[in-house]
Amino acid sequence: MKLNAHPSLPFQREAAPQRRWWLGWLQLLCAWLLCMLLCANVALVLVGKL
Numbered sequence: 001m002k003l004n005a006h007p008s009l010p011f012q013r014e015a016a017p018q019r020r021w022w023l024g025w026l027q028l029l030c031a032w033l034l035c036m037l038l039c040a041n042v043a044l045v046l047v048g049k050l
Helices: 009-018 022-049
Strands: none
16 A cells, blocks of 8 residues: 655645755855855864964
8 A cells, every 4th residue: 555655745845946045155155155154164164273
């Protein structure tokens, strides 16, 4: 006996193409910003040890 584990799957397929185009760019910008903050923290720690 097979049970349908995802009854709302067709609705999710229809909603996916309506995703905003800028969400990908916003996610990329946030990832870049976090990377820059991490690099700045590492640089400050290295400068503090000199």
